[in-house]
Amino acid sequence: MQDTKEKVVEQIQEVVKDDIWGSIKKILDYGFHFGEGETKIDITIGLILALVVSLIVANITLKWIRKFSTRKMDEPDKNKFISIFKFISYVTYIAVFFFILSSSGVNITPFLAASAALLVGLGLALQDLFQDIIGGIFIILDKSLLVGDIIEVEGKVGKVIEIKLRTTRAITRDDKIIIIPNHILIRNSIYNYTQNRRTTRESLTIGVAYGSDVKKVEELLVKAATVHAGILKKPKPFVTFEDFGDSALIFNLNFFLNESFKAPKIKSDMRFNIDKHFRENNITIPFPQRDVHLFNTTINS
Numbered sequence: 001m002q003d004t005k006e007k008v009v010e011q012i013q014e015v016v017k018d019d020i021w022g023s024i025k026k027i028l029d030y031g032f033h034f035g036e037g038e039t040k041i042d043i044t045i046g047l048i049l050a051l052v053v054s055l056i057v058a059n060i061t062l063k064w065i066r067k068f069s070t071r072k073m074d075e076p077d078k079n080k081f082i083s084i085f086k087f088i089s090y091v092t093y094i095a096v097f098f099f100i101l102s103s104s105g106v107n108i109t110p111f112l113a114a115s116a117a118l119l120v121g122l123g124l125a126l127q128d129l130f131q132d133i134i135g136g137i138f139i140i141l142d143k144s145l146l147v148g149d150i151i152e153v154e155g156k157v158g159k160v161i162e163i164k165l166r167t168t169r170a171i172t173r174d175d176k177i178i179i180i181p182n183h184i185l186i187r188n189s190i191y192n193y194t195q196n197r198r199t200t201r202e203s204l205t206i207g208v209a210y211g212s213d214v215k216k217v218e219e220l221l222v223k224a225a226t227v228h229a230g231i232l233k234k235p236k237p238f239v240t241f242e243d244f245g246d247s248a249l250i251f252n253l254n255f256f257l258n259e260s261f262k263a264p265k266i267k268s269d270m271r272f273n274i275d276k277h278f279r280e281n282n283i284t285i286p287f288p289q290r291d292v293h294l295f296n297t298t299i300n301s
Helices: 002-029 045-069 075-103 109-125 127-142 182-187 214-226 260-280
Strands: 031-034 041-044 150-153 156-163 167-172 177-181 200-208 238-244 249-257
Touching: 041 045, 045 075, 127 156, 127 167, 127 177, 127 182, 167 182, 177 182, 200 214, 200 260, 214 238, 214 249, 214 260, 249 260
Parallel strands: none
Antiparallel strands: 031 041, 150 156, 156 167, 167 177, 200 249, 238 249
16 A cells, blocks of 8 residues: 555656656747758757856856966966957857857858858958957967067157057157057067167267377277266177278267167267267367369360
């Protein structure tokens, strides 16, 4: 008798369970249906829930990967990694979206064909934009350009202050901002003054009159460089005797800086100092001279 009661209870539980799961299944299968055959698309509550849950899980997973990967990075490297990771995240979300659709029985071939055509159209219309993004990824990954580097682009010198996925921003010596599309930085030759090291060598060309004491000139030029606070004491400034010019003896004063971004101001200070020292020591900076010879010719008629 007891066994019979237990069997009845189990049967009732199974019926109730089947009814509950059946009701849930009906709710999850409720939705809209488009097309027929292979092109049939079912947009159901279950599919929407699966997409939402999958995208939330993907978002949480990507955030964990980002935090784990950047936990030991410096702030500049972390910002660069995050810029690239955003692009990877978008691709991941799209892949998860189509994977869930495919797993739910939706034929995604028409979507992929339409996406391919759309991407081709966008690629042609937004070619420079895609080149900028790819260029930004290459710059960030291979570190060919760093924040703080002093570069020369299209005749303009600037200090890099920010590297983004599409553009790089630099500030010029007159405090103007240059916004450089990244494809320019990977397509053209760029002068990087500080990539190998922060110390750079600068020079000034000076001409003095013939007959000047060249050793005295060398001494005065080195003295003018060593007293300037912005010029490094090591390596020491040095002078080279470049050439015998048309109207002057040509010298080069070479000196080293830690901040080549300030080179124009330092060079201006140096010219003032050199002029002062030369005046005090009677060294003349000549102006161009030409000898003109006039010949008096008589034409006999």
